[in-house]
Amino acid sequence: MATLEIKDLHASVTTDEGTKEILKGVNLTVRSGEVHAIMGPNGSGKSTLSYAIAGHPKYEVTSGEVLLDGENVLEMSVDERARAGLFLAMQYPVEVPGVSMSNFLRTAATAVRGEAPKLRHWVKEVRDEMAKLDIPAEFAERSVNEGFSGGEKKRHEILQLALLKPKFAVLDETDSGLDVDALRVVSQAVNDFTASNDVGVMLITHYTRILKHIQPDVVHVFAEGRVVESGGKELADELEEQGYVKYVGKAEPAAL
Ligand SMILES: Nc1ncnc2c1ncn2[C@@H]1O[C@H](COP(=O)(O)OP(=O)(O)OP(=O)(O)O)[C@@H](O)[C@H]1O
Numbered sequence: 001m002a003t004l005e006i007k008d009l010h011a012s013v014t015t016d017e018g019t020k021e022i023l024k025g026v027n028l029t030v031r032s033g034e035v036h037a038i039m040g041p042n043g044s045g046k047s048t049l050s051y052a053i054a055g056h057p058k059y060e061v062t063s064g065e066v067l068l069d070g071e072n073v074l075e076m077s078v079d080e081r082a083r084a085g086l087f088l089a090m091q092y093p094v095e096v097p098g099v100s101m102s103n104f105l106r107t108a109a110t111a112v113r114g115e116a117p118k119l120r121h122w123v124k125e126v127r128d129e130m131a132k133l134d135i136p137a138e139f140a141e142r143s144v145n146e147g148f149s150g151g152e153k154k155r156h157e158i159l160q161l162a163l164l165k166p167k168f169a170v171l172d173e174t175d176s177g178l179d180v181d182a183l184r185v186v187s188q189a190v191n192d193f194t195a196s197n198d199v200g201v202m203l204i205t206h207y208t209r210i211l212k213h214i215q216p217d218v219v220h221v222f223a224e225g226r227v228v229e230s231g232g233k234e235l236a237d238e239l240e241e242q243g244y245v246k247y248v249g250k251a252e253p254a255a256l
């Protein structure tokens, strides 16, 4: 049983115009075995939250805490966070030309597990997981994400999840861009993973359609840099019907 606690987290990004605060006091606790859906308007800071947890250098945490079983995650390097059991499936997976998917996966698994997986077992493990996700074998020799379609990239994020077996996974819009069949396949792979591993999941999404396949224990509304409401699955249905108007403050009229 593991716990990921995010306490009053504030984070900023530095732009040409100066420093801009994006996370404005996020409070969220996820335990292993739980799936938390996070829903919120564009630009509210959901991806920034996932980057802050993963340790993206662009986002500076200015105050607050992220604790994994009481250990301060914010003091860890990106590698240490991955080894401690944190995983991020990115909204926009990065292309890495010249590095084959199979090399990348083996290197990542070696780093996270602390030793190189035995080749014979590893080949079978990768092949089985690829089959579950309907990923053709030839992808193993392609460069990481290079020229992959949107849906192919998302499937490969879940392939990494299945092979790296984290304690906590943030899935940032893993459902966007998936066709109906792919959505079913990817959701099934996530469900298989949560059923056989003691993992906590933060599922960032705009749509209730993925929540028909993956049952959330808690639904959070994320607006203007923080969690503003939490509830059960009915909250997702309410958001789909009514949008976020109720949760978003009235913007100042633009000065002309
Ligand atoms: N590197 C950056 N430079 C400037 N602004 C940034 C940067 N990263 C994030 N932002 C701004 O921070 C805000 C939050 O962005 P973020 O990507 O976290 O939103 P989001 O909730 O994930 O949105 P979406 O639902 O569209 O994915 C946005 O206004 C965005 O423009």
Ligand SMILES: [Mg+2]
Residues within 6 Å of the ligand: 046, 047, 048, 091, 172
């Ligand atoms: Mg985002």
